[in-house]
Amino acid sequence: MNLELRWQENTWTSCLHAAQILAGNAPASLSEDLVNAVAPSAKRLVSELQTAQVVPKLFWRHALPLSAQLDGKVELAKAVLRKTHGLEASESGYATSIGGALSDLSNAYSSVLPKAAEELSLRRRPLREAWEARGPGLLYFLMRVLPEEFLPETADVILVLPISGGRGTAHLAYNSVRLEGMLYDPHPQLPEVARLGWLISQLNLDLPKYSEEIDPDRIGMIARLATLPGILYAAEEVELVKPGSVSLADAMKLWQVTHIGHEALAEIVQQWWQTQETRQAPWRIALMALDRMIG
Template sequence: MNLELRWQENSWTSCLHAAQILSGKAPENASESLVTHVAPAAKRLIQEVERAAIAPKLFWRHALPLSAQMTGKSELAGVVLRKTRGLDVSESSHRATISGALADLAVAYQSAVPKVNEELSLRRRPLQEAWEARGPGLMYFLNRVLPEEFIPDLASVILVLPVSGGRGTAHLSYNSLRMEAMLYDPHPQLPEVVRLGWLISQLNIDLPKYSELIEPDRIPMVARLATLPAILYAAEEVELVRPGTVSLAEALKLWQVAHAGHEALAEIVTQWWQTQESRRAAWHVALAGLDRMLG
Protein backbone atom coordinates (compact mmCIF):
# COMPACT_ATOMS: atom_id res chain seq x y z
CA MET A 1 0.00 0.00 0.00
CA ASN A 2 1.34 3.40 -0.99
CA LEU A 3 -1.27 5.92 0.09
CA GLU A 4 -0.79 9.54 -0.92
CA LEU A 5 -2.91 12.25 0.69
CA ARG A 6 -3.42 15.64 -0.91
CA TRP A 7 -4.23 18.18 1.78
CA GLN A 8 -6.45 21.16 1.05
CA GLU A 9 -7.79 23.96 3.20
CA ASN A 10 -10.83 25.28 1.41
CA SER A 11 -12.82 28.34 2.41
CA TRP A 12 -15.58 27.74 -0.17
CA THR A 13 -16.09 24.17 0.98
CA SER A 14 -16.06 25.50 4.56
CA CYS A 15 -18.90 27.80 3.57
CA LEU A 16 -20.97 24.98 2.08
CA HIS A 17 -20.13 22.70 5.00
CA ALA A 18 -21.55 25.29 7.38
CA ALA A 19 -24.58 25.76 5.14
CA GLN A 20 -25.34 22.05 5.04
CA ILE A 21 -25.37 21.88 8.83
CA LEU A 22 -27.19 25.16 9.42
CA SER A 23 -29.86 24.49 6.80
CA GLY A 24 -31.30 22.18 9.44
CA LYS A 25 -31.30 22.49 13.21
CA ALA A 26 -28.19 24.33 14.34
CA PRO A 27 -25.88 22.40 16.70
CA GLU A 28 -25.84 23.68 20.26
CA ASN A 29 -22.17 24.61 19.94
CA ALA A 30 -22.53 26.49 16.63
CA SER A 31 -21.31 30.07 16.82
CA GLU A 32 -23.93 32.79 17.08
CA SER A 33 -22.36 34.62 14.16
CA LEU A 34 -22.74 31.61 11.87
CA VAL A 35 -26.32 31.03 12.94
CA THR A 36 -27.22 34.70 12.43
CA HIS A 37 -25.55 35.20 9.05
CA VAL A 38 -25.34 31.81 7.38
CA ALA A 39 -28.48 29.93 8.44
CA PRO A 40 -30.96 32.20 6.56
CA ALA A 41 -28.86 32.08 3.38
CA ALA A 42 -28.50 28.31 3.69
CA LYS A 43 -32.25 27.86 4.01
CA ARG A 44 -32.83 30.03 0.94
CA LEU A 45 -30.34 27.90 -1.01
CA ILE A 46 -32.23 24.75 -0.07
CA GLN A 47 -35.49 26.35 -1.20
CA GLU A 48 -33.97 26.94 -4.65
CA VAL A 49 -32.55 23.42 -4.73
CA GLU A 50 -35.95 21.94 -3.95
CA ARG A 51 -37.60 24.14 -6.59
CA ALA A 52 -35.24 22.45 -9.04
CA ALA A 53 -36.62 19.09 -7.84
CA ILE A 54 -33.33 18.04 -6.27
CA ALA A 55 -33.32 16.36 -2.88
CA PRO A 56 -31.10 18.40 -0.54
CA LYS A 57 -29.16 15.28 0.47
CA LEU A 58 -28.32 14.60 -3.17
CA PHE A 59 -27.37 18.24 -3.75
CA TRP A 60 -24.88 18.22 -0.87
CA ARG A 61 -23.47 14.86 -1.93
CA HIS A 62 -22.17 16.49 -5.11
CA ALA A 63 -21.84 20.18 -4.21
CA LEU A 64 -19.56 19.71 -1.21
CA PRO A 65 -16.77 17.68 -2.85
CA LEU A 66 -17.09 19.60 -6.13
CA SER A 67 -16.67 22.91 -4.32
CA ALA A 68 -13.08 21.94 -3.57
CA GLN A 69 -12.46 21.82 -7.33
CA MET A 70 -14.39 24.86 -8.55
CA THR A 71 -15.05 28.28 -7.05
CA GLY A 72 -17.45 29.63 -9.67
CA LYS A 73 -21.00 29.65 -8.36
CA SER A 74 -22.64 29.29 -11.78
CA GLU A 75 -20.24 26.54 -12.76
CA LEU A 76 -20.91 24.62 -9.56
CA ALA A 77 -24.68 25.01 -9.94
CA GLY A 78 -24.49 23.79 -13.53
CA VAL A 79 -22.41 20.73 -12.75
CA VAL A 80 -24.60 19.71 -9.81
CA LEU A 81 -27.73 20.14 -11.93
CA ARG A 82 -26.21 18.06 -14.71
CA LYS A 83 -25.26 15.27 -12.32
CA THR A 84 -28.63 15.22 -10.57
CA ARG A 85 -31.14 16.23 -13.25
CA GLY A 86 -29.40 15.90 -16.61
CA LEU A 87 -27.84 18.10 -19.27
CA ASP A 88 -31.01 19.99 -20.26
CA VAL A 89 -31.80 21.13 -16.72
CA SER A 90 -28.20 22.26 -16.18
CA GLU A 91 -28.82 25.09 -18.64
CA SER A 92 -32.27 26.01 -17.30
CA SER A 93 -33.32 28.96 -15.14
CA HIS A 94 -32.58 26.84 -12.08
CA ARG A 95 -28.88 27.33 -12.73
CA ALA A 96 -29.23 31.09 -12.29
CA THR A 97 -31.39 30.87 -9.16
CA ILE A 98 -29.15 28.32 -7.46
CA SER A 99 -25.97 30.17 -8.39
CA GLY A 100 -27.52 33.38 -7.05
CA ALA A 101 -28.32 31.67 -3.77
CA LEU A 102 -24.76 30.31 -3.64
CA ALA A 103 -23.36 33.81 -4.18
CA ASP A 104 -25.54 35.21 -1.38
CA LEU A 105 -24.39 32.37 0.86
CA ALA A 106 -20.74 33.17 0.17
CA VAL A 107 -21.29 36.81 1.16
CA ALA A 108 -23.07 35.78 4.35
CA TYR A 109 -20.29 33.37 5.28
CA GLN A 110 -17.62 36.00 4.68
CA SER A 111 -19.49 38.32 7.05
CA ALA A 112 -19.60 35.63 9.71
CA VAL A 113 -16.00 34.43 9.28
CA PRO A 114 -13.97 37.28 7.74
CA LYS A 115 -10.60 35.58 8.38
CA VAL A 116 -11.51 32.10 7.19
CA ASN A 117 -8.33 31.56 5.16
CA GLU A 118 -6.06 32.57 8.02
CA GLU A 119 -7.91 30.30 10.42
CA LEU A 120 -7.74 27.33 8.07
CA SER A 121 -4.01 27.71 7.50
CA LEU A 122 -3.43 27.47 11.26
CA ARG A 123 -5.59 24.37 11.61
CA ARG A 124 -3.99 22.08 9.04
CA ARG A 125 -0.74 21.36 10.82
CA PRO A 126 -1.93 19.45 13.93
CA LEU A 127 -3.89 16.83 11.98
CA GLN A 128 -1.32 16.48 9.21
CA GLU A 129 1.53 15.98 11.67
CA ALA A 130 -0.52 13.47 13.66
CA TRP A 131 -1.25 11.55 10.47
CA GLU A 132 2.37 11.52 9.33
CA ALA A 133 3.39 10.14 12.73
CA ARG A 134 0.60 7.62 13.34
CA GLY A 135 -1.21 7.11 10.04
CA PRO A 136 1.09 4.48 8.49
CA GLY A 137 0.81 2.23 11.54
CA LEU A 138 -2.94 2.69 11.62
CA MET A 139 -3.20 1.68 7.95
CA TYR A 140 -0.93 -1.33 8.50
CA PHE A 141 -3.22 -2.83 11.11
CA LEU A 142 -6.33 -1.81 9.20
CA ASN A 143 -5.12 -3.86 6.25
CA ARG A 144 -4.81 -6.91 8.48
CA VAL A 145 -8.59 -7.08 8.77
CA LEU A 146 -9.82 -5.27 5.64
CA PRO A 147 -8.89 -5.80 1.98
CA GLU A 148 -5.91 -3.70 0.97
CA GLU A 149 -7.95 -2.46 -2.00
CA PHE A 150 -10.31 -0.64 0.39
CA ILE A 151 -7.53 1.96 0.73
CA PRO A 152 -7.05 4.16 -2.36
CA ASP A 153 -3.64 5.05 -3.74
CA LEU A 154 -4.55 8.74 -3.72
CA ALA A 155 -7.13 10.72 -1.75
CA SER A 156 -7.86 14.39 -1.11
CA VAL A 157 -8.30 15.60 2.46
CA ILE A 158 -10.46 18.73 2.41
CA LEU A 159 -10.18 20.62 5.68
CA VAL A 160 -13.00 22.95 6.68
CA LEU A 161 -13.62 25.25 9.61
CA PRO A 162 -15.45 23.54 12.48
CA VAL A 163 -19.14 24.13 12.94
CA SER A 164 -20.11 21.25 15.20
CA GLY A 165 -16.97 20.51 17.20
CA GLY A 166 -15.62 17.76 14.95
CA ARG A 167 -17.23 16.10 11.95
CA GLY A 168 -16.13 14.24 8.84
CA THR A 169 -17.56 12.69 5.69
CA ALA A 170 -16.09 10.44 3.02
CA HIS A 171 -17.04 11.39 -0.54
CA LEU A 172 -16.71 8.01 -2.19
CA SER A 173 -17.57 9.10 -5.73
CA TYR A 174 -14.91 11.82 -5.63
CA ASN A 175 -12.13 9.97 -3.78
CA SER A 176 -12.03 12.72 -1.21
CA LEU A 177 -13.01 13.32 2.36
CA ARG A 178 -14.02 16.39 4.31
CA MET A 179 -13.07 17.00 7.92
CA GLU A 180 -13.53 19.81 10.37
CA ALA A 181 -9.99 20.93 11.16
CA MET A 182 -9.81 20.78 14.93
CA LEU A 183 -6.89 22.23 16.87
CA TYR A 184 -7.39 19.57 19.54
CA ASP A 185 -9.11 16.21 19.92
CA PRO A 186 -12.69 16.98 20.98
CA HIS A 187 -12.96 13.37 22.18
CA PRO A 188 -9.53 12.47 23.61
CA GLN A 189 -10.53 8.83 23.92
CA LEU A 190 -11.04 8.72 20.13
CA PRO A 191 -8.50 11.05 18.46
CA GLU A 192 -9.19 12.86 15.20
CA VAL A 193 -6.37 11.02 13.44
CA VAL A 194 -8.39 7.82 13.94
CA ARG A 195 -11.42 9.49 12.36
CA LEU A 196 -9.22 10.38 9.39
CA GLY A 197 -8.14 6.76 8.99
CA TRP A 198 -11.76 5.64 9.19
CA LEU A 199 -12.82 8.05 6.44
CA ILE A 200 -9.95 6.96 4.20
CA SER A 201 -10.89 3.30 4.65
CA GLN A 202 -14.33 3.93 3.14
CA LEU A 203 -13.27 5.51 -0.13
CA ASN A 204 -13.00 2.43 -2.37
CA ILE A 205 -16.05 0.56 -1.13
CA ASP A 206 -18.08 2.00 -4.00
CA LEU A 207 -15.98 0.01 -6.48
CA PRO A 208 -18.27 -2.44 -8.33
CA LYS A 209 -16.27 -5.44 -7.04
CA TYR A 210 -17.43 -4.54 -3.52
CA SER A 211 -20.73 -2.71 -3.98
CA GLU A 212 -22.45 -4.33 -6.95
CA LEU A 213 -25.11 -5.94 -4.75
CA ILE A 214 -25.99 -2.73 -2.87
CA GLU A 215 -28.29 0.09 -3.95
CA PRO A 216 -26.10 3.14 -4.74
CA ASP A 217 -27.85 5.40 -2.22
CA ARG A 218 -27.08 2.93 0.58
CA ILE A 219 -23.38 2.43 -0.15
CA PRO A 220 -22.12 5.39 1.96
CA MET A 221 -23.87 4.17 5.11
CA VAL A 222 -22.73 0.59 4.57
CA ALA A 223 -19.17 1.87 4.09
CA ARG A 224 -19.29 3.90 7.31
CA LEU A 225 -20.51 0.98 9.37
CA ALA A 226 -18.48 -1.81 7.77
CA THR A 227 -15.17 -0.06 8.47
CA LEU A 228 -15.92 1.03 12.02
CA PRO A 229 -14.96 -2.20 13.85
CA ALA A 230 -11.76 -2.39 11.81
CA ILE A 231 -10.61 1.14 12.60
CA LEU A 232 -11.26 0.67 16.31
CA TYR A 233 -9.18 -2.52 16.23
CA ALA A 234 -6.34 -0.75 14.39
CA ALA A 235 -6.46 2.23 16.74
CA GLU A 236 -6.10 -0.05 19.75
CA GLU A 237 -3.16 -1.86 18.15
CA VAL A 238 -1.21 1.39 17.67
CA GLU A 239 -2.26 2.64 21.13
CA LEU A 240 -4.30 5.56 19.88
CA VAL A 241 -7.27 4.11 21.72
CA ARG A 242 -6.96 2.30 25.03
CA PRO A 243 -8.24 -1.28 24.69
CA GLY A 244 -11.85 -1.66 25.72
CA THR A 245 -12.44 2.04 26.37
CA VAL A 246 -14.41 2.96 23.22
CA SER A 247 -17.36 0.80 22.25
CA LEU A 248 -18.91 0.68 18.81
CA ALA A 249 -21.98 2.43 20.19
CA GLU A 250 -19.86 5.22 21.63
CA ALA A 251 -17.97 5.65 18.35
CA LEU A 252 -21.28 5.85 16.48
CA LYS A 253 -22.39 8.63 18.80
CA LEU A 254 -19.13 10.59 18.98
CA TRP A 255 -18.64 10.53 15.22
CA GLN A 256 -22.32 11.28 14.55
CA VAL A 257 -22.76 8.24 12.33
CA ALA A 258 -26.38 8.01 13.42
CA HIS A 259 -28.60 10.44 15.29
CA ALA A 260 -30.16 7.82 17.57
CA GLY A 261 -30.35 4.11 18.25
CA HIS A 262 -26.60 3.74 18.74
CA GLU A 263 -26.79 0.63 20.91
CA ALA A 264 -29.11 -1.25 18.54
CA LEU A 265 -27.06 -0.26 15.50
CA ALA A 266 -23.83 -1.26 17.24
CA GLU A 267 -25.31 -4.66 18.03
CA ILE A 268 -26.12 -5.25 14.34
CA VAL A 269 -22.64 -4.20 13.22
CA THR A 270 -20.95 -6.29 15.91
CA GLN A 271 -22.94 -9.37 14.94
CA TRP A 272 -22.07 -8.82 11.28
CA TRP A 273 -18.37 -8.29 12.02
CA GLN A 274 -18.09 -11.39 14.17
CA THR A 275 -19.78 -13.45 11.46
CA GLN A 276 -17.42 -12.09 8.83
CA GLU A 277 -14.38 -12.79 11.00
CA SER A 278 -15.40 -16.42 11.38
CA ARG A 279 -16.77 -17.16 7.90
CA ARG A 280 -14.49 -14.97 5.74
CA ALA A 281 -17.12 -14.43 3.06
CA ALA A 282 -16.18 -12.60 -0.12
CA TRP A 283 -16.36 -8.92 0.71
CA HIS A 284 -19.04 -8.04 -1.83
CA VAL A 285 -21.21 -10.75 -0.27
CA ALA A 286 -20.38 -9.63 3.27
CA LEU A 287 -21.18 -5.98 2.56
CA ALA A 288 -24.47 -6.94 0.94
CA GLY A 289 -25.23 -8.98 4.04
CA LEU A 290 -24.64 -5.96 6.27
CA ASP A 291 -26.92 -3.92 4.02
CA ARG A 292 -29.70 -6.48 4.47
CA MET A 293 -29.20 -6.57 8.24
CA LEU A 294 -29.59 -2.80 8.38
CA GLY A 295 -33.01 -3.16 6.73
Protein backbone atom coordinates in the same frame (compact mmCIF):
# COMPACT_ATOMS: atom_id res chain seq x y z
CA MET B 1 0.44 0.22 0.81
CA ASN B 2 1.69 3.66 -0.27
CA LEU B 3 -1.21 6.04 0.13
CA GLU B 4 -0.77 9.58 -1.17
CA LEU B 5 -2.91 12.19 0.57
CA ARG B 6 -3.42 15.58 -1.05
CA TRP B 7 -4.20 18.08 1.70
CA GLN B 8 -6.11 21.27 1.11
CA GLU B 9 -7.98 23.87 3.12
CA ASN B 10 -11.04 25.33 1.44
CA THR B 11 -13.11 28.27 2.67
CA TRP B 12 -15.79 27.77 0.01
CA THR B 13 -16.26 24.17 1.07
CA SER B 14 -16.24 25.43 4.68
CA CYS B 15 -19.09 27.76 3.77
CA LEU B 16 -21.16 24.96 2.25
CA HIS B 17 -20.30 22.69 5.18
CA ALA B 18 -21.74 25.31 7.53
CA ALA B 19 -24.75 25.85 5.30
CA GLN B 20 -25.63 22.16 5.21
CA ILE B 21 -25.72 22.09 9.00
CA LEU B 22 -27.49 25.45 9.40
CA ALA B 23 -30.14 24.54 6.84
CA GLY B 24 -31.45 22.21 9.53
CA ASN B 25 -31.39 22.77 13.27
CA ALA B 26 -28.32 24.75 14.28
CA PRO B 27 -26.22 23.25 17.10
CA ALA B 28 -26.70 25.17 20.33
CA SER B 29 -22.96 25.81 20.63
CA LEU B 30 -22.73 27.92 17.46
CA SER B 31 -22.15 31.64 17.63
CA GLU B 32 -25.28 33.70 17.24
CA ASP B 33 -23.59 35.89 14.63
CA LEU B 34 -22.83 32.89 12.42
CA VAL B 35 -26.35 31.51 12.73
CA ASN B 36 -27.97 34.87 12.02
CA ALA B 37 -25.74 35.53 9.02
CA VAL B 38 -25.67 32.13 7.33
CA ALA B 39 -28.89 30.31 8.25
CA PRO B 40 -31.24 32.57 6.21
CA SER B 41 -29.03 32.25 3.12
CA ALA B 42 -28.79 28.49 3.61
CA LYS B 43 -32.56 28.21 3.80
CA ARG B 44 -32.96 30.37 0.70
CA LEU B 45 -30.62 27.98 -1.12
CA VAL B 46 -32.73 25.02 -0.04
CA SER B 47 -35.82 26.84 -1.31
CA GLU B 48 -34.19 27.35 -4.72
CA LEU B 49 -33.23 23.68 -4.81
CA GLN B 50 -36.79 22.65 -4.09
CA THR B 51 -38.05 24.93 -6.85
CA ALA B 52 -35.64 23.20 -9.22
CA GLN B 53 -36.79 19.81 -7.88
CA VAL B 54 -33.32 19.00 -6.61
CA VAL B 55 -33.36 16.89 -3.45
CA PRO B 56 -31.21 18.82 -0.94
CA LYS B 57 -29.47 15.65 0.23
CA LEU B 58 -28.32 14.94 -3.32
CA PHE B 59 -27.22 18.53 -3.78
CA TRP B 60 -24.96 18.39 -0.71
CA ARG B 61 -23.63 14.98 -1.74
CA HIS B 62 -22.22 16.47 -4.93
CA ALA B 63 -21.76 20.16 -4.11
CA LEU B 64 -19.57 19.70 -1.05
CA PRO B 65 -16.79 17.68 -2.72
CA LEU B 66 -17.12 19.55 -6.03
CA SER B 67 -16.76 22.91 -4.27
CA ALA B 68 -13.14 22.04 -3.54
CA GLN B 69 -12.58 22.05 -7.32
CA LEU B 70 -15.09 24.66 -8.53
CA ASP B 71 -15.08 28.14 -7.05
CA GLY B 72 -17.61 29.63 -9.48
CA LYS B 73 -21.10 29.61 -8.02
CA VAL B 74 -23.06 29.19 -11.26
CA GLU B 75 -20.41 26.74 -12.43
CA LEU B 76 -20.99 24.65 -9.30
CA ALA B 77 -24.77 24.86 -9.72
CA LYS B 78 -24.46 23.63 -13.31
CA ALA B 79 -22.19 20.77 -12.29
CA VAL B 80 -24.61 19.58 -9.62
CA LEU B 81 -27.63 19.90 -11.91
CA ARG B 82 -25.78 17.90 -14.55
CA LYS B 83 -25.09 15.18 -11.97
CA THR B 84 -28.65 15.07 -10.64
CA HIS B 85 -30.86 16.00 -13.60
CA GLY B 86 -28.78 15.78 -16.76
CA LEU B 87 -27.29 18.19 -19.28
CA GLU B 88 -30.52 20.00 -20.17
CA ALA B 89 -31.17 21.00 -16.56
CA SER B 90 -27.62 22.29 -16.18
CA GLU B 91 -28.26 24.80 -18.98
CA SER B 92 -31.62 25.95 -17.60
CA GLY B 93 -32.47 29.06 -15.61
CA TYR B 94 -32.28 27.00 -12.45
CA ALA B 95 -28.49 27.11 -12.65
CA THR B 96 -28.62 30.90 -12.48
CA SER B 97 -31.07 31.00 -9.58
CA ILE B 98 -29.17 28.37 -7.57
CA GLY B 99 -25.89 30.10 -8.42
CA GLY B 100 -27.33 33.37 -7.13
CA ALA B 101 -28.32 31.72 -3.87
CA LEU B 102 -24.81 30.28 -3.59
CA SER B 103 -23.29 33.73 -4.11
CA ASP B 104 -25.52 35.20 -1.39
CA LEU B 105 -24.49 32.36 0.89
CA SER B 106 -20.80 32.95 0.22
CA ASN B 107 -21.16 36.68 0.92
CA ALA B 108 -23.02 36.03 4.16
CA TYR B 109 -20.36 33.59 5.33
CA SER B 110 -17.53 35.98 4.46
CA SER B 111 -19.23 38.83 6.31
CA VAL B 112 -19.14 36.98 9.61
CA LEU B 113 -15.84 35.12 9.03
CA PRO B 114 -13.67 37.55 7.03
CA LYS B 115 -10.45 35.80 8.08
CA ALA B 116 -11.65 32.27 7.43
CA ALA B 117 -8.79 31.50 5.02
CA GLU B 118 -6.13 32.59 7.51
CA GLU B 119 -7.73 30.65 10.34
CA LEU B 120 -8.12 27.54 8.23
CA SER B 121 -4.48 27.62 7.09
CA LEU B 122 -3.40 27.25 10.73
CA ARG B 123 -5.40 24.07 11.14
CA ARG B 124 -3.66 21.82 8.65
CA ARG B 125 -0.35 21.33 10.43
CA PRO B 126 -1.51 19.66 13.71
CA LEU B 127 -3.62 17.03 11.96
CA ARG B 128 -1.14 16.42 9.15
CA GLU B 129 1.75 15.96 11.59
CA ALA B 130 -0.35 13.61 13.71
CA TRP B 131 -1.30 11.63 10.61
CA GLU B 132 2.28 11.37 9.37
CA ALA B 133 3.33 10.08 12.79
CA ARG B 134 0.50 7.61 13.40
CA GLY B 135 -1.35 7.12 10.13
CA PRO B 136 0.96 4.58 8.45
CA GLY B 137 0.86 2.29 11.48
CA LEU B 138 -2.90 2.69 11.72
CA LEU B 139 -3.34 1.64 8.09
CA TYR B 140 -0.90 -1.25 8.50
CA PHE B 141 -3.04 -2.82 11.20
CA LEU B 142 -6.26 -1.89 9.43
CA MET B 143 -5.15 -3.86 6.38
CA ARG B 144 -4.72 -6.93 8.57
CA VAL B 145 -8.49 -7.10 8.97
CA LEU B 146 -9.76 -5.32 5.83
CA PRO B 147 -8.79 -5.82 2.18
CA GLU B 148 -5.95 -3.61 1.00
CA GLU B 149 -8.15 -2.73 -1.99
CA PHE B 150 -10.45 -0.79 0.36
CA LEU B 151 -7.78 1.94 0.35
CA PRO B 152 -7.30 4.16 -2.70
CA GLU B 153 -3.85 4.96 -4.05
CA THR B 154 -4.52 8.68 -3.65
CA ALA B 155 -7.15 10.73 -1.85
CA ASP B 156 -7.94 14.38 -1.17
CA VAL B 157 -8.30 15.55 2.42
CA ILE B 158 -10.42 18.71 2.43
CA LEU B 159 -10.17 20.57 5.71
CA VAL B 160 -13.03 22.88 6.67
CA LEU B 161 -13.58 25.25 9.55
CA PRO B 162 -15.20 23.49 12.50
CA ILE B 163 -18.84 24.15 13.13
CA SER B 164 -19.88 21.11 15.16
CA GLY B 165 -16.89 20.27 17.32
CA GLY B 166 -15.50 17.64 14.97
CA ARG B 167 -17.18 16.05 11.97
CA GLY B 168 -16.07 14.19 8.88
CA THR B 169 -17.52 12.66 5.73
CA ALA B 170 -16.13 10.34 3.08
CA HIS B 171 -17.13 11.32 -0.47
CA LEU B 172 -16.80 7.95 -2.14
CA ALA B 173 -17.71 9.12 -5.65
CA TYR B 174 -15.06 11.85 -5.51
CA ASN B 175 -12.26 10.00 -3.75
CA SER B 176 -12.09 12.67 -1.08
CA VAL B 177 -12.81 13.15 2.59
CA ARG B 178 -14.05 16.31 4.27
CA LEU B 179 -12.93 16.89 7.82
CA GLU B 180 -13.34 19.70 10.30
CA GLY B 181 -9.85 20.99 11.04
CA MET B 182 -9.69 20.64 14.80
CA LEU B 183 -6.69 22.00 16.71
CA TYR B 184 -7.25 19.39 19.41
CA ASP B 185 -9.00 16.04 19.79
CA PRO B 186 -12.61 16.83 20.77
CA HIS B 187 -12.92 13.24 21.98
CA PRO B 188 -9.52 12.33 23.46
CA GLN B 189 -10.58 8.71 23.84
CA LEU B 190 -11.04 8.53 20.03
CA PRO B 191 -8.53 10.87 18.31
CA GLU B 192 -9.08 12.64 15.02
CA VAL B 193 -6.26 10.65 13.41
CA ALA B 194 -8.39 7.54 13.83
CA ARG B 195 -11.38 9.34 12.34
CA LEU B 196 -9.30 10.29 9.29
CA GLY B 197 -8.16 6.69 8.84
CA TRP B 198 -11.76 5.53 9.09
CA LEU B 199 -12.91 8.01 6.43
CA ILE B 200 -10.11 7.05 4.04
CA SER B 201 -10.87 3.34 4.48
CA GLN B 202 -14.38 3.87 3.08
CA LEU B 203 -13.40 5.43 -0.24
CA ASN B 204 -13.19 2.34 -2.45
CA LEU B 205 -16.33 0.62 -1.22
CA ASP B 206 -18.33 2.09 -4.08
CA LEU B 207 -16.32 0.03 -6.57
CA PRO B 208 -18.68 -2.30 -8.48
CA LYS B 209 -16.90 -5.42 -7.20
CA TYR B 210 -18.05 -4.48 -3.70
CA SER B 211 -21.26 -2.53 -4.19
CA GLU B 212 -23.01 -3.40 -7.45
CA GLU B 213 -25.81 -5.23 -5.62
CA ILE B 214 -26.34 -2.57 -2.94
CA ASP B 215 -28.69 0.39 -3.38
CA PRO B 216 -26.47 3.39 -4.25
CA ASP B 217 -28.23 5.48 -1.62
CA ARG B 218 -27.15 2.98 1.04
CA ILE B 219 -23.52 2.46 0.07
CA GLY B 220 -22.31 5.38 2.18
CA MET B 221 -23.92 4.00 5.32
CA ILE B 222 -22.70 0.46 4.63
CA ALA B 223 -19.16 1.80 4.12
CA ARG B 224 -19.26 3.70 7.42
CA LEU B 225 -20.46 0.68 9.35
CA ALA B 226 -18.33 -1.99 7.65
CA THR B 227 -15.05 -0.19 8.33
CA LEU B 228 -15.78 0.90 11.90
CA PRO B 229 -14.80 -2.32 13.75
CA GLY B 230 -11.56 -2.51 11.79
CA ILE B 231 -10.50 1.04 12.56
CA LEU B 232 -11.19 0.56 16.27
CA TYR B 233 -9.02 -2.57 16.23
CA ALA B 234 -6.22 -0.74 14.40
CA ALA B 235 -6.45 2.29 16.70
CA GLU B 236 -6.01 0.04 19.73
CA GLU B 237 -3.01 -1.69 18.14
CA VAL B 238 -1.16 1.61 17.64
CA GLU B 239 -2.24 2.86 21.08
CA LEU B 240 -4.42 5.66 19.80
CA VAL B 241 -7.28 4.10 21.73
CA LYS B 242 -7.02 2.40 25.08
CA PRO B 243 -8.07 -1.27 24.67
CA GLY B 244 -11.71 -1.80 25.54
CA SER B 245 -12.35 1.87 26.26
CA VAL B 246 -14.39 2.71 23.14
CA SER B 247 -17.25 0.47 22.03
CA LEU B 248 -18.82 0.40 18.59
CA ALA B 249 -21.81 2.24 20.01
CA ASP B 250 -19.50 4.89 21.49
CA ALA B 251 -17.79 5.40 18.14
CA MET B 252 -21.12 5.65 16.31
CA LYS B 253 -22.24 8.36 18.69
CA LEU B 254 -18.97 10.32 18.85
CA TRP B 255 -18.45 10.24 15.09
CA GLN B 256 -22.13 10.82 14.31
CA VAL B 257 -22.45 7.67 12.22
CA THR B 258 -26.17 7.68 12.94
CA HIS B 259 -28.39 10.00 14.92
CA ILE B 260 -30.23 7.38 16.94
CA GLY B 261 -30.18 3.69 17.78
CA HIS B 262 -26.46 3.38 18.44
CA GLU B 263 -26.70 0.43 20.81
CA ALA B 264 -28.99 -1.69 18.64
CA LEU B 265 -27.08 -0.92 15.46
CA ALA B 266 -23.75 -1.61 17.17
CA GLU B 267 -24.98 -5.07 18.17
CA ILE B 268 -25.87 -5.86 14.56
CA VAL B 269 -22.52 -4.64 13.26
CA GLN B 270 -20.62 -6.53 15.95
CA GLN B 271 -22.47 -9.74 15.09
CA TRP B 272 -21.75 -9.20 11.40
CA TRP B 273 -18.07 -8.51 12.07
CA GLN B 274 -17.62 -11.61 14.21
CA THR B 275 -19.31 -13.74 11.55
CA GLN B 276 -17.07 -12.30 8.85
CA GLU B 277 -13.94 -12.92 10.93
CA THR B 278 -14.97 -16.57 11.26
CA ARG B 279 -16.27 -17.30 7.78
CA GLN B 280 -14.03 -15.01 5.69
CA ALA B 281 -16.71 -14.57 3.04
CA PRO B 282 -15.85 -12.60 -0.10
CA TRP B 283 -16.31 -8.95 0.80
CA ARG B 284 -18.99 -8.41 -1.83
CA ILE B 285 -21.06 -11.08 -0.10
CA ALA B 286 -20.20 -9.77 3.36
CA LEU B 287 -21.28 -6.23 2.52
CA MET B 288 -24.54 -7.50 1.04
CA ALA B 289 -25.14 -9.41 4.26
CA LEU B 290 -24.55 -6.28 6.35
CA ASP B 291 -26.94 -4.37 4.12
CA ARG B 292 -29.65 -6.96 4.73
CA MET B 293 -28.98 -7.14 8.47
CA ILE B 294 -29.44 -3.42 9.08
CA GLY B 295 -32.62 -3.43 6.99
